Amino acid sequence: MMCQRCGIRPATLHKVRIENGVKTEVHLCEQCARETGELPGQESPFGTTFEELMKSFFDLPFLEAPPGEPSVRALPRCPNCGLTWADFKRLGQLGCSRCYDTFERELRPVLKRLHGATEHTGKRPRERGESVRRRELARLREELQQAIAAEEYERAAQIRDRIHALEKGDGAL
């Protein structure tokens, strides 16, 4: 969709306004959005429109807890980098790879909205991932044999499930 003001550049800012029951849509490119005051002036040409987009996510009702759950969950701080959910809301960026675990529940709807999906189906780090996986599988199979030999069947069942998960490719390493 092109900018409705200049008609030259593609629209990157989309807003729906309802005033006195009348719905109006605004589609502007970044430059026109700045010129009309819809977007505050910023220097970097990279990432500005996305920041706007991210900010709009956090004003949406999906962040409210579903019925029956406490309305405020005490959100943890990422144990690896120290980022809080509030930091993420401010920056739009995550602090480290562990943040994806720490804020998994909060991030899922964000990912769903951005990508229409939450599960990766593409490439995996090949060599290293595979060799780590192979080593892990070999270790677990050995452990399974030991557990069976020691007649620890409960532990054996747990190890067996872990092996199955790894073989299917959905077990974390």
Place this chain on the structure above:
Amino acid sequence: MSFEDMVRRHVRGWIVGDGPEADVVLGTRVRLARNVRDVPFPGVASAEQLHTVVDMARQAIAGLDARSGGPLKFMRMSEVAPLERELLVERHLISPMHTQDVREKAFAVRDDEAVSVMINEEDHLRIQTLFAGFQLEEALNLADRVDDRLSEVLEYAFSERAGYLTAWPTNVGTGLRASVMLHLPALAMTNRLQQVLGAVARFGVAVRGLYGEGTESIGNIFQISNQVSLGRSEDEILKHLANLAREVIGHERSSRQRMSQDRRALEDRVWRSYGVLRYSRAITSQEAMQRLSDVRLGIDLGIIKGLDQRILKELLVLIRPAHLQSFMGRELSPAERDVHRAAMIRERIRLQETPQA
């Protein structure tokens, strides 16, 4: 250094090559975002942590041989002169962001500029490949080879569920951003640009100007790229983008065909633009790009003969401020740049031109 040496020094790789569908597609770019496991992303990491990433990346990149997309020349951004940094931006090798606050940032590039890596930009590693023309698969294959080799040395941040973990949630999953750079003068002249680009944008691709997000489209050059990076495989993402790009290419070609039926108006416009480029003594980059777009269309449609079609791509880089200043060996005011830009274009046309029939 002669003018020709200077041109040879500054334009190479995708800029001088043609590639498939070169009448509409100027170039193809693929980028993979990768991070080192558990080390905070560049926006949050300490100087010490970033320093470690630079060292790890340097070692990993040193291991790239010809089979794995290398060899690459590695440099710390603090050792790259400010003007050289701008040159890299103008050649699409680094982002403007990578020129700011350069401490603990680094960059690696192959001699032909087809492979490059930004270290500690928004992610620890951004692997990029650039090809002339429409070559999405080739660009991904090359990026993959680099990525595979690096992944043997670096332990990437990867989760089975969310894929490659990135600083921005928009890049998570494949970490892949593929872009096709399109020259669409006929769609622009027939006022169908809005309709066609608007249609593909509704199918989940981003449409941007030449220098990325938030930049203007100059010279009727647009980039279209995938928006989704999670939940689809790399191949699916590329196929989807390629199909939409082919739609746009088809519309541009049919517009060109229709336009060339009303030859007189078109020829007049093409030759006027040629005249401005051939004879002006000062020209802004905005006007130069528009005129070059017209001239390139004239070459594509056989109106102008004896001028290489690569003139558009070459000049689109050479007339930018850092390249002009690098050529002149000093800083130039905007007014001086307009004068030198006009001279550069005249010289380039003179070099390439063979006598007109």
